[in-house]
Amino acid sequence: MEIVSCPFCGKENPPESETCQYCQARLIPLKINPASQPDSIGQPPEEESPAKSNKDQVPESQDGLQAAGEMNRSEAAPVSDASDWLSGFRNQINTQDLSSQPVAQDDGPRPEIRDIHPDIESGTMQNDSIRSLLFTDAGQKEEQPPENSVIGPQDVERTGDTAADDLAWLRELQSQYQQVESLSSAGSKKDEDWSAANELSQDSQKREDDVVPSWVDEIYAGPRDEKEAESDLGLSPAELPAWLDATRHSGTHQDIFSIPSDYGGQVEIAGPLAGLPGILPAEPEIALGRKAAAYPAQLQVTETNRVQAEIFDQVLQSEGQNQPIPDRGLVTSQKVMRMAFAIIIIFAILVPVFSLQTLERYPPIAPVAVLTASQIISSIGNESPVLVAVEYEPGFSGELDAALAAVLDHLMIQEAFLVFISSNPTGPLQAEHIVTVSNQVGSHQYVNTEGQIEYINLGFIPGGPAGLRNFAENPRLSNPSDISGEPAWQNPVMMTVDDINDFSLVIVASENQDKSRAWIEQAGTLLANTPLIYIVSAQSEPLIRPFFDATPRQVQGIVSGVIGSVQYGTTIGRQGIAQLYWPSFNSGLLAAAILIVIGGGANALLVLNAIKNGRKKGGN
Amino acid sequence: MTTASFASSIFLLLFGGLIIYFARFKPGTSNSALRDVPAFSKIRRGIGLAVEAGQQLHLALGHGGITGFKGGSGLIGLSLLERIARAASNSDRPPVATSGEASLTFLSQDTLKSVYRLMYAESQYDPEAGQLTGLTPFSYAAGAIMVVNDPEVSTNVFAGHFGSEIGLIIDAAEQNDSLTSGGSDDLQAQAILYAAAQEPLVGEELYAAGAYLQVNPYHLASVRAQDIVRWVLAGGILAGAILKAFGLI
């Protein structure tokens, strides 16, 4: 059984169907009665409604136009059938000179008429599109004006008049199409539609025969009979260029709908370009009714993508939420350990204080630095000015008070005149404090009153190392008065001092190696014969020792920390603060060593165990 | 001019010339010239956290001022502050700098203000971002502990002159579960940092901070110049020791 494919949806329909079962598109295009077509464009048709007189002859159909197409199909008439309403156009166009010669100026742009017969037969032509596809813009066609022609206003008017005359046939055609449209919309008027369509097609065929150029007809209907063409127009057919000839389709209606095997591209199956390969589809692919590809509803993601998407989702959800700061636990393992350590240390320090037994074992041997310092101080004469730089912070009073007090005790025994200075803001106060402590521990009476001046507090040296240098070079100018504002250099002892080298001894007490070094660098270079002794914290002793070990010595003596003060007191045979501190200091130090060994060992074992189990990476 | 002065001036000229040469003519990149120091990676991570997670970065500048030998570390701290401020200027919580010396405080405020001005965000500048927490070392530490105890502070960087009191600040930071990293020019502070801090900078690593954090090309050039001069000094010391051992000098 012959099967007809719908040009729109591509589905198969029985041959007798006028419309597609699926998309209702016309399978049989409407045919206009050529008898109703005027002989030439612009002339009214002979009959206004010729379709009505032939309604009895029209077979039953929903659309007279389709019936016309069906009739044409059953006749298997070629496109160039005389009953085709476009034949009228063809005849008219054939009379025109379609060569490449320039168009005469008085002719003006003439609309070109294309063969739409195949489209009507196939039923793909929509009524509105018929009008739009009938004529192309003549202005788009490249025109070569005559060489010597001058276009003047009169020529423009003439061109317009000519165009108006040429368009009269268009108006006639439009009126005929309106009749066709009314026929197609009236589904019950089958017979009338059929006759009207037949007449319209015949009329249009006449006009087509008059207007449509022969080469257009040959494109759709194959090569024409040359004799017929010559008889119609009295002109020899034009030679088509090769590329245009190659686009011609010489097949029948069936060939239009079948895809030639030698063409790989898509062949157009509907519209005026039906049969041409490589044409962009007029209708969107969605109208072709192809079955859509089936895609899985579930998004194909990998496990990694899923995890990352979940994390991202959590981040987004938490973005607007306030993250409460987690409360720090009152009792944590770290705090417990700290507390335990502190209790053990405090217990170790307090036990010697409250125990009846005292630890009388002191460090036995005094180092050379301590011995040298004691020897230098022993050589200080009565009322000799000794400069004491108090450069340690109040926090280090516990350690350095003991060391400095032992040295000051020795100086006070020697009845030296003490001059205190400091580059620390709290240094002058610390100096007053250590004098008080030394008086209490050593039972001395060093005072600074109006009647008795045994020491002077020169106060604070501003400017850091630069200030130290200034003081070393000219102490009178740097600090002209003492801390209470009284003139400092009017004392008989002070009057003998012009620069730092005039002091009998310079003592620097500091916990900080920077301050210690600053004194050596700024003031020590100016000391020619004046010895320099350092009283330092145990933490900075290694940094000052090179100055003692150097040749020549830049520092003549070092008393370091609690141990140094104990050794110094032992050397001069005096019991000072250090001897009171020593038992607690000793036991505390021992407890600290034990804690470090036990705690460090336990931590090391835990870490090694964790590394062994692969839970923790090794250290740096 | 004495011999020592002449030698010193030659040394300074050569050192400065090396810095300028490496900065201008042989820029190089930090990846190729510098060894890996984990502390700077952690500091960079802290800067990133300050920007992305809305956490605060605390830079401790110490109490050494800008004069004298202690001033070098203070200037390094200011360079780091500028770099950190540039990176974290659009953070919800801009960095805070604490110092124990007035000149450092004003310079830190000026540095922060300049950075915000360059970023066209001067309105975001807060003078309290550069704080003077104390005038003595221990009072400075006590004031810095208040800043470190803030739960929003996630990273503490130490770049300046500190003494033993740095241990108190590190202790407070440890209790706050925040990162502690940095260095000092003081040896006692370095020892405490090594024992207590998570990422210490030992020796002159602090002075290479500008190169690692890409403050400007001159910092990288300085590190390369220092390496050369260090080798020269080491060679000179070794040569002197050998000559002294053989009684030649």
Add this chain to the structure above:
Amino acid sequence: MKSNPFVYLLVAIAIASGATVLVGYFFPSLAEIKGEMLDWAVIFTAVLLLIGVVSLVRTHWRKTMQDHNDRVYSLVLIISFILTLLVTVPSGPTSKWSMWLYNNLIIPIESSLLGILAVFLIYACARLFNQRMSIYTLVFIGTVLLAMLGWVTIPGVELEGFKDFRDWLLSVWAVAGVRGILLGVGLGTVATGLRVLIGADRPYGS
């Protein structure tokens, strides 16, 4: 980024000042100018100290006025500051009541902080392996223990060997390490100063 043109003037002043002081160290003819500029630096430092005190008080006053978490401590600071001023300004810094404040408040508070520091350092040494597991940590802990044992005296136990070893450790290894570190720190300081001198580093803002 736009740069303030005034910065170039600041850079010029900084470079000129630094260069003058540096050259003054090498050429005696410029020593007078160098000394003058150092005097200015000393004065600036003292003035900055005063301004720093004012800034400190102003910051804590602002915290006291605002709804700040630690406003109580700021209030304590301001009260202490006022009290100290009232005591020391009329009678002097070394008067009876000034020394009472110093002896009974400042020294105990700072000494306590140092005591806390001692406990913290012991705890930090104990858990150093947990933080940094390496051979250097073992060397560090071992050196600490040797130094401590070189100081203590235990009844009935002779620790002279530890003492001699400690002395050798300190005089050779510690001193050598210190010198090396100080050399590096010195080079770094010189490099930092040179960068300021050539205008590469501008701590005064840009």
